[in-house]
Amino acid sequence: MRTLITALFWGCLVSLSWAAEPLASWHEGTTKAAIVKFVERVCEANSAEFVPPSERIAVFDNDGTLWCEQPMYVQLAFALDRVKAMAADHPEWKSEEPFKSVLNDDFAGIAAAGKAGLLKIIAVTHAGMTNDQFESLATQWLATAKHPRFKRSYTECVYQPMLELLDYLRANHFKTYIVSGGGIEMIRVFSSETYGIPPEQVVGSSIKLVYERRDGQPALVRQPEVDFIDDKEGKPVGIQKFIGRRPVIAVGNSDGDFEMLEYTTSGQGPRLGIILHHTDAEREYAYDRSSHFGRLDKALTEAKQRNWLIVDMQVDWDSVFPR
Amino acid sequence: MRTLITALFWGCLVSLSWAAEPLASWHEGTTKAAIVKFVERVCEANSAEFVPPSERIAVFDNDGTLWCEQPMYVQLAFALDRVKAMAADHPEWKSEEPFKSVLNDDFAGIAAAGKAGLLKIIAVTHAGMTNDQFESLATQWLATAKHPRFKRSYTECVYQPMLELLDYLRANHFKTYIVSGGGIEMIRVFSSETYGIPPEQVVGSSIKLVYERRDGQPALVRQPEVDFIDDKEGKPVGIQKFIGRRPVIAVGNSDGDFEMLEYTTSGQGPRLGIILHHTDAEREYAYDRSSHFGRLDKALTEAKQRNWLIVDMQVDWDSVFPR
Numbered sequence: 001m002r003t004l005i006t007a008l009f010w011g012c013l014v015s016l017s018w019a020a021e022p023l024a025s026w027h028e029g030t031t032k033a034a035i036v037k038f039v040e041r042v043c044e045a046n047s048a049e050f051v052p053p054s055e056r057i058a059v060f061d062n063d064g065t066l067w068c069e070q071p072m073y074v075q076l077a078f079a080l081d082r083v084k085a086m087a088a089d090h091p092e093w094k095s096e097e098p099f100k101s102v103l104n105d106d107f108a109g110i111a112a113a114g115k116a117g118l119l120k121i122i123a124v125t126h127a128g129m130t131n132d133q134f135e136s137l138a139t140q141w142l143a144t145a146k147h148p149r150f151k152r153s154y155t156e157c158v159y160q161p162m163l164e165l166l167d168y169l170r171a172n173h174f175k176t177y178i179v180s181g182g183g184i185e186m187i188r189v190f191s192s193e194t195y196g197i198p199p200e201q202v203v204g205s206s207i208k209l210v211y212e213r214r215d216g217q218p219a220l221v222r223q224p225e226v227d228f229i230d231d232k233e234g235k236p237v238g239i240q241k242f243i244g245r246r247p248v249i250a251v252g253n254s255d256g257d258f259e260m261l262e263y264t265t266s267g268q269g270p271r272l273g274i275i276l277h278h279t280d281a282e283r284e285y286a287y288d289r290s291s292h293f294g295r296l297d298k299a300l301t302e303a304k305q306r307n308w309l310i311v312d313m314q315v316d317w318d319s320v321f322p323r
Numbered sequence: 324m325r326t327l328i329t330a331l332f333w334g335c336l337v338s339l340s341w342a343a344e345p346l347a348s349w350h351e352g353t354t355k356a357a358i359v360k361f362v363e364r365v366c367e368a369n370s371a372e373f374v375p376p377s378e379r380i381a382v383f384d385n386d387g388t389l390w391c392e393q394p395m396y397v398q399l400a401f402a403l404d405r406v407k408a409m410a411a412d413h414p415e416w417k418s419e420e421p422f423k424s425v426l427n428d429d430f431a432g433i434a435a436a437g438k439a440g441l442l443k444i445i446a447v448t449h450a451g452m453t454n455d456q457f458e459s460l461a462t463q464w465l466a467t468a469k470h471p472r473f474k475r476s477y478t479e480c481v482y483q484p485m486l487e488l489l490d491y492l493r494a495n496h497f498k499t500y501i502v503s504g505g506g507i508e509m510i511r512v513f514s515s516e517t518y519g520i521p522p523e524q525v526v527g528s529s530i531k532l533v534y535e536r537r538d539g540q541p542a543l544v545r546q547p548e549v550d551f552i553d554d555k556e557g558k559p560v561g562i563q564k565f566i567g568r569r570p571v572i573a574v575g576n577s578d579g580d581f582e583m584l585e586y587t588t589s590g591q592g593p594r595l596g597i598i599l600h601h602t603d604a605e606r607e608y609a610y611d612r613s614s615h616f617g618r619l620d621k622a623l624t625e626a627k628q629r630n631w632l633i634v635d636m637q638v639d640w641d642s643v644f645p646r
Contacts, residue, residue, distance in 0.1 A: 054521060188567045199566065200380075200566045200567055210556075210560070211557075211586070218559070220563050233535075236541070237532045237533070237534055237543065240454060240532055244522030245522055245523065259541070263534070
């Protein structure tokens with residue numbers, strides 16, 4: 001009896017594995033093989049490099065790693081659209097920078113306003129409201145906005161091979177996290193549905209929140225003040241703050257991920273660093289050392305000596321976006 | 324065949340439930356009944372108040388809620404012991420406050436040094452080292468230090484009924500979090516083993532971390548500067564930052580938990596606020612409105628009108644600490 005049940009049980013499992021071939025959109029080559037080999041090394045119970053499930057943490061950058069970051073960060077597109085949507089209530093913006101440039105689609109003007117200009121844009125579009133109100137605005141925008149080149153929603157401009165990598169890692173009992181320079185609350189509104197990553201597994205940049213009463217109800221109100229920048233040397237800090245463990249796998253695509261990759265792969269025991277190299281101008285974009293968004297320079301130069309795995313989008317991916 | 328397997332499967336589950344009677348150390352009374360009734364209301368699939376597992380978040384304060392906070396916060400005992408252990412390298416402390424008072428066990432003197440004095444103690448005992456070094460110090464201390472009255476380690480001065488409540492909630496697919504005013508890294512060193520709560524489900528106060536090189540290796544170095552105070556109105560902020568969802572259940576024991584309870588129970592749908600009232604001078608301690616540590620005043624006054632459940636330690640708990 002027991003044998004029969006065991007057979008049925010394993011039969012079930014085997015059918016499941018067949019049903020969902022892991023990493024189906026990855027080309028059968030050395031990159032895919034290296035990923036699979038690493039996961040097998042740390043997950044096989046009798047492996048010398050076995051990592052217990054509780055310690056299997058995998059962190060993924062978002063912009064340019066899980067979804068498209070060209071021709072500009074999605075969150076910047078959201079902020080610019082919000083300025084336009086709010087402009088009717090702010091006639092003074094017609095002559096006030098950086099808003100004037102935003103309303104005129106003058107990107108050189110926006111760039112000229114620099115960091116101070118960007119903070120002004122963030123202050124009016126991301127603060128001065130409750131967190132729930134911000135969530136609604138971001139959700140509504142994501143439901144309707146389209147990528148200018150691909151003419152599909154931004155949440156459909158995610159990378160199919162990365163969705164499969166997330167699934168594959170979770171099937172192997174990894175806990176998957178986003179560790180992004182982008183705003184944490186913006187990512188949370190779509191990460192569950194799009195990536196299968198719940199809000200509590202999103203680490204990102206944030207502005208200050210204050211707990212106060214609004215219309216007689218307690219609310220978290222967003223302040224026009226930066227709380228935490230989860231980028232570059234902020235990424236290992238964010239990982240420790242939010243996760244409290246050094247990851248086993250880190251996946252990024254730009255120099256903003258350098259410290260996260262360095263911190264992850266300098267830990268003892270088996271560690272894997274992965275860099276997505278955007279090499280596919282036809283299906284997506286080709287950019288690295290001189291890109292304004294997602295510059296990949298130092299991390300690309302040092303990848304080999306640090307044993308980081310480089311994913312060549314054009315070569316390694318059979319498809320880029322979900323069909 | 325299928326019927327037989329199904330029967331065996333459910334048979335297994337039933338035996339498991341019998342094997343581990345939930346909330347065994349809770350007295351069979353109205354408090355236990357109210358907790359069980361609430362959990363059944365939100366977990367039964369055909370209940371009007373069903374909450375999907377992904378949204379089942381339960382947050383617990385730590386000091387005085389999960390472990391004993393008298394005669395002083397455990398972390399303060401750690402800091403004072405650290406000052407004594409470090410004193411040989413700091414002869415100047417013999418005449419310098421607040422260290423002089425610490426070395427003389429002069430609690431009035433420590434109190435007189437106020438917040439500035441406490442920050443000095445934290446700076447020398449909690450900062451100026453890597454996070455890994457701090458973890459080692461805290462782990463070693465917890466392994467040897469004893470509670471002055473109960474003569475057992477601090478991690479054995481946790482509340483058995485609360486351990487059972489954590490287990491019961493997890494068995495019902497709640498994700499359990501600590502949301503503490505105490506230092507996040509101190510709690511993380513014992514929370515997995517003691518509470519079954521992994522590091523990534525601990526929210527707490529923190530000092531600033533900086534990512535830099537130490538002995539040629541990247542490290543997170545603890546700075547003598549407060550980053551975040553996860554207490555009072557900081558608790559809902561910490562919950563949103565780290566978890567990104569409003570909890571369904573919040574458990575606390577002091578006015579430091581007021582805003583966490585208020586935020587949790589003012590959400591839409593079923594919510595449960597629980598306050599542990601320390602009423603048992605014989606088995607533990609009896610304190611509330613005038614206690615220096617864990618003062619419970621406003622939250623006790625407002626509990627009834629807010630429908631928060633009060634756990635009376637003396638009445639509701641058959642045992643207090645693990646045997």
